[in-house]
Amino acid sequence: MAFYFHGLPIGWVAIMLALLASMGGFIFGYDTGQISDILLMDDFLLRFATCSTPGDVSTCSFSTVREGLIVSLLSIGTLVGALLGAPIADMFGRRYAMSTECVVFTIGVIIQITSESVWQQFSVGRFVSGLGVGALSAAVPMYQAETAPSQIRGTLTATYQLFITFGILVAYCISIGTRNIPNSASWRIVVGVGILWALILGIGILFMPESPRWLAAHDRMEEAQFSLARSRGIPKEEAKSHYIIVREVEEINASVQYEKQVRGGWIDCFRPQNKTLYRTLLGMSLQSLQQLTGANYFFYYGATVFKAVGLSDSFVTQIILGTVNFVCTFGGMYVLERFGRRRPLIIGGIWQSAWLFVFAAAGTAVDPTTHPGVGKLMIVAACMFIWGYAMTWAPGVWILIGETFPTRTRAKQGSLSTAANWIWNFLLAFFTPFISSAISYRYGFVFAACNLTGAVVVYFFLYESSNLSLESVNMMYTDPNCKPWTSRDWAPPGYSSRQDLIDRTRAAEAHKPLGSGALEEGRTEKSSAEGS
Template sequence: MGLLYNIFVSVFSSIGAFLFGYDSGIIASVITMSRYLDRFGDNASIRGGVVSSFNVFLGGCFFGAMGAGWCNDRFGRKRTIQVGTIFALWGCAMQTGANNVATLLVGRIIAGLAIGILSMTVPLYNTEVAPPKIRGFLVGMTQQMIGIGFIVANWVGYGCQYIDSDASWRLPLGLQMAPAFLLLVGIQFLPNSPRWLLEVGRDDEAKEVVYQLHGTTPQARDAADVEFKEMSETIKAEVFVRSRKLSDLWATRAMLRRTLVAVGVQVFGQFSGINVINYFGPEMYAGLGITGGQALLVQGIYGAVGPIANIFFITLILDRVGRKKPLMFGAASFVVTFSILAAIVASFPPPPVELAGQVPVNQAAQRAGIAMIFLTSIFFSLSFGPVSWVLASEVFPTSTRSIGTSVATCANWAFNVLLSQVSPIGMTNVKWKFYLLFVALNFVDFIIITLFFPETKGKSLEDMAIVFGDNVDTKRILDEHKDTSDSASNEKHELEHA
């Protein structure tokens, strides 16, 4: 098995990330379809419903990610993914069969819960089963599948708009259930996380999984034995001292640093402005004087740029250059692209709507503005896109990895909701000056990453204790526990013979 099996496990489990991308992207096409508009009322109610649908979906994602931490500890990674797919099937079925706005909104909330669960658990699962040398590539597959989901959603929506019935919007919503069902059934045949198995005392199963992931050659078996021994000792020691409290995330200086790094990389990913482009691209293009079908065409092309850059990055670069340098590169790049974009919009504002088509638009400025937006997507895919999922889940010890990843993902969704609220207001009221916010945020991000973020490339998950300076003596804890167990056993033996 070995490498190919690891890749298969990563790609298949990342169907959850594909569902994330598709579910997030398809609603943008659905709400513009004439049959959808006929079904759900006049323009005012439609606008209200669209905004509410979008926000409750993101809110559901936040709460789904919040609850997934407990579920992962209690039932494991595979079962939690299955819980997420069940919520996805339920929510998507409600959306597909909706005959009123209320049913659609409830379906979006439930689907949001599913995406929150999956967006937190899929990278967590891939982190725990991936070998250290290719962990960046395998966990980075999460971002790749999100991008592919967006692409598929764009083209499915484009094709379905020509169907002259309610199937034009019900079909693309219903197609969400296909990957959800495939993941629900298929994840059962993938291995459990060996680290979770060790946590719950299923050591023999954990060892078999490690062998399965490494392959069958003698060299692979030797490497598996070494990794399992290190993994087992560290996790068993963590089990003896863990308390399963949220406060564990800041109980020590080293743990606080882990938490700040994980939360920081997720929040900084939102500060990149990528989801402002994903959600409000047509409004940004309108600021460049590009409207109507031309804006939709540009947005469709834009959707394909990120995944192409991402697959190149996670395949050839991420596990060679590490995590820190790409994050620094990304933050610095966003300072440049948003500075240029702000300058273009400020210097060459589009003509008023009533004069559109009568006043010439500076074509060179338009092309330069589009280039900056596209470059932002490319630079995101070469930095925060894949790295944020990798780093947020790999920095924590096994004892707090699920709850820590949950908190980091919740932070991601919280700032996603915030920016989705303020971005259309900012672009309408302050226009080009709104982009200066991202210039300032990414400048600060660059400094913080440079000064405080560690490099975790090539480290095993158990080696993170060295990276972050944890004061945990694994051997001492295990020896103390062994002595305590032996003492209790001797006392019991003496009492039985008394």
């Protein structure tokens, strides 16, 4: 069963696989969102914090080091998991890799909920869970980008970020529902519910089609045809003859056959030919800058920050931020599909910087605990920052990681980029308590500067990849005549502009087969790559 978008068939399976795979993002978001509130729960403090008067929660507090380690060890696990995600996904396929990673995550959750009084055990559990989360963060965007029809690839890949925000919001809501339970159930429920999300993804993904590009790379072309047909909503019996499937299979096969002639090891990610090194560094930079926007400053320590601002119920403020983050991500999916990748990231970086400057300036100029109006202004500034982040940098970077790299090194470059994200995730999670205690709300000025840096990096180095097939994106990066600031109108030889390419491709696919066109495009890509 299919519906039509710009005259092209899109199968409901494509929607379902994107949503189901995005449960990996939900797990990521849920783990990110839960710890901020758990750190303030009475039973958790009594068990794992240092109490000057045993049994009196008002005398309990975490040292800066202990708090930093409890929060940040998840990020160390995700860093390792992200690096392991590529070989696992390449070896076992995208689906089986995700199922395996869900098992690892579940083991980590069990370690956490069985902790009694040793905070190190809880931290190790977060590390193990991080291994699964990190590997999923590498596999899911790659699977979505390789399986989704190009006409809606950006929107479907952005569902990963949407589910991250949904996971954060759900964690906040469950936490506010359990915080008044007098025993350990207050935090064990919050952590333990994570197993449910892993079961949904780990089992459900096995019923979805495998990545056609992974199947083609392993000489399973017939299965690749069936996978494409399911994504397009085309009956299985027509998979071998339908002109759209024939065109896409030829394009994928031409690209795969060329790439098989070239080694795709880790060292190849750092070769300058065909702008491979360029794209590796770009991906790592974008993922690093996404962390340096400052979003996780609010997600990890938001409850503590807003409690310091003088709010009577910081849990409620967390839910407000989580809701803004989740709802605005829907807008981000539209913005990135409608306006491309470059413009939203540039404008978003400037917008986010401005509101972080307001947040930091207000908190630095006046003590928010004695001036409620200033505290409210800081909350508004935080919400406006999250609004811009959710509309641009949050989903945009994950989309780009799925569509910027060539097939032969996509998994490994995606892992390196995601690993850069987790390195900065760890550094920020661990050092934020130290930095905040030293410079307080001036920390916002640092993030403001990083957001401006991100806008500059996007302008000078990122190519516009919207509305192009993954193979055409590779052609664009290897075209010596194309520059990042002119890439919006780039098109392969024979097309006058990007819009001309889009219009003619849609018309051709909707009305007649172009069996040899994709193959010829693959050959053009080969020639372009060899000449670069």
